[in-house]
Amino acid sequence: MSLIKQIRIAISAIILMVAAGCLFLGVYNDHRYMAEQLQKKNNDNANGLAITLSNIQKDNVTVELIVSAQFDMGHYRRIAIVSPDNKTMIERVNRAPHSEAPSWFQSLLSIEIQPGVANIQSGWQQYGTLIMESEPSLAYDQLWETSRHALLWTLLVALLSYAISGVWLKKILRPLDEVIGQAEALGERKYITIAEPETEEFKKLVRTMNTLSERVKSMVTAESERLNTFNQQINYDEVTGLMNQSHFTNTASVALKNDSFVEGMLILVQMRNLSDIDRQMGYSVTNQLIKKIGDALLQQMAHYPDVVCGRLAGGVFGIFSRQPVDDFAVATELKLVLEKLNAAQQMLQFQFVVTHTKTKKGDDFADIYRVMQFILDLAEDQAALPMRVMNANSIVTSRKNYLNQWKQQFLQAIEQKQIKLACYPVMQRHQQLFHYECPLRLHIDEGDQWLAAGAFIDWASQLDMIKTLDGLALEYAVDMLAKSNANLSVNVSAAAMRSDDYRDKLQALILSVNQPARLSFEVAEEAAFSDFIKFREFVHLVKSLGCMVGMEHVATRLAQLGDLHELGLDYIKFDASLIRDIHLRPQQQSLMRGLCMMVRTMGIVPIAEGVQDQQELDSLNAVGIEAVTGPYVQESLSFGEL
Secondary structure (H helix, E strand, O other): OOHHHHHHHHHHHHHHHHHHHHHHHHHHHHHHHHHHHHHHHHHHHHHHHHHHHHOOOOOHHHHHHHHHHHHHHOOEEEEEEEOOOOOEEEEEEOOOOOOOOOHHHHHHOOOOOOOEEEEEEEOOEEEEEEEEEEOOHHHHHHHHHHHHHHHHHHHHHHHHHHHHHHHHHHHHOHHHHHHHHHHHHHHOOOOOOOOOOOOHHHHHHHHHHHHHHHHHHHHHHHHHHHHHHHHHHHHEOOOOOOEOHHHHHHHHHHHHHOOOOOEEEEEEEEEOOHHHHHHHHOHHHHHHHHHHHHHHHHHHHOOOOOEEEEEOOOOEEEEEEOOOOOHHHHHHHHHHHHHHHHHOOOOOOOOEEEEEEEEEOOOOHHHHHHHHHHHHHHHHHOOOOOEEEOOHHHHOOOHHHOHHHHHHHHHHHHHOOOEEEOOEEEEEHHHOEEEEEOOEEEOOOOOOOOEOHHHHHHHHHHOOOHHHHHHHHHHHHHHHHHHOOOOEEEEEOHHHHHOHHHHHHHHHHHOOOOOHHHEEEEEEHHHHHHOHHHHHHHHHHHHHOOOEEEEEEEOOOHHHHHHHHHOOOOEEEEOHHHHOOHHHOHHHHHHHHHHHHHHHHOOOEEEEOOOOOHHHHHHHHHHOOOEEOOOOOOOOOOOOOO
16 A cells, blocks of 8 residues: 555544544533533423412312423423322323434433422412423434534545545655655666755655765766776877777777678878987977877868777877778878878978778788788888878779669668578576677678678668668567567667657557567667767666667777766677787776676676687686677577686
8 A cells, every 4th residue: 555545544544533532522512511401491490380380279170281281382201290198190291202313322322310399389288299301302312413413524524634635645745756766766776866855854865865876976987987097098099099009909800800890991001200200309299290190090080980090009000990981082081181281390291101901801900910011111112102002903892882772772672571680699697698689681682691780781871771770670679579588689770769760669569579678779889978868868768668778889988987877777788899808918807897897886787799719708707797799609608607
């Protein structure tokens, strides 16, 4: 029973008890008053009638007429005249008294009064003794009527008080719902804050819980900033702020082996006379120049999505794209940027050479880098040629790179239902399956090959069809849930996350899902933090429907992880670039240990992506990762025993 209902019943019971007490006292006073009045009536009327009879002629007819008249007018039970020798001379008795009050009420409030007695004189002789008893039925009727009305009014007041108290209590206890919501959120490790209510007791309670939430938020934010700083120290170059060689290499290597990767780009920029500049201008000026070059490259590549930049050696910079781009055009743009920067140098001109190539899935980054470094070495004596194309044929793009052709192929695949979801297990400790990752696959080319998302996602985005594809993926996932007992996860693009149509479709489809918690939605780190308000709305929608929601490919925005403290996110998947060769990198282990501890504080499950061997798995187990996925992970994976 709810607190409001209990308080309403208690208030009504108290009102009834008070009313019952008042009713009893009122009836008791009326009863005593009527008994006194009847007693006075008996005595006064007996004396008055006795005086009247004493002053008249004492013939029996006259006396009997007067007694009868008095009896008929005065509601008496009995009037009698008894002679001095104790014989009844005249007697009138009401033998059939009528009363509206029930007999139990008369027994409960019995009125005990004495008859009025007076002597009748005849000269100096006593004529007789007059005895008068009033009939109490009228008093019983009056008491009964009064009690009944009082009881009805009491019940009516109790009912009104029950109804009014309900409305009143709801108004008073309205902040309690928000307090309960905050307490439940804290129980789920969602550290939210709410406005303090006016009620003093609730205000103190909410203030305490807000303080707790703020402390946890501050702690998580400080920890995420500390870990981000630590990540910058171990994975990013101190001078330029770009990725260092190991992190850049890991990021590119992981991308080249990713199932969703199809085609990308790698550009190396080498400063050729850096040692001369260092010798002539000094260490500080040289670092300033390197910083300018790094900033120029980073600023130029900000126009392209999914591109990372790194400083691979003293004067060597790397640019890697996970998406298909025209590497010749990009390299030309970089050449112009560097020439413009060089022209602004007043003291000493720097020399540079740029080499570029396309990359495809399955390429070995070390081999590509070794060949490109060899080409850079060959260019040492050719200062007049600042650009080198490693593979001229790669400039020719595929015939599918035309929007109209892609659009027709998308529409054909959708119409012919050439769509499916792949399944990759995410394993928890002790061989427990967390869920299956279900990326979308399209069958566009002739033959049996299914294209991974990386092959068409860029074209789908340009054609504004990514929301349609995400909606189809959701439909297939719901269908798979109906046919199996496994937990599934689907990817949600930034466009779908912001789309009202996708949200409406999501709500409609989830209504048909048995156990919605079996379905998870994953949003990439970049999409989530780029539009955090929409991401928060999407998370609240998904959680309200009973599904799970997570963030994937987390690697670069570690300082913003503290912002997740109030969302109630279910899991975070750390990018494979943070995981690669972690068993050989003690500092990376420290970073991952801190990240795992921080996200677990927020009730979020830390998951590692791209695990490729047992050594990485053992290191991840030691730092506190709770689930893993990647090429090494199978459904029979034994994970969790140190």
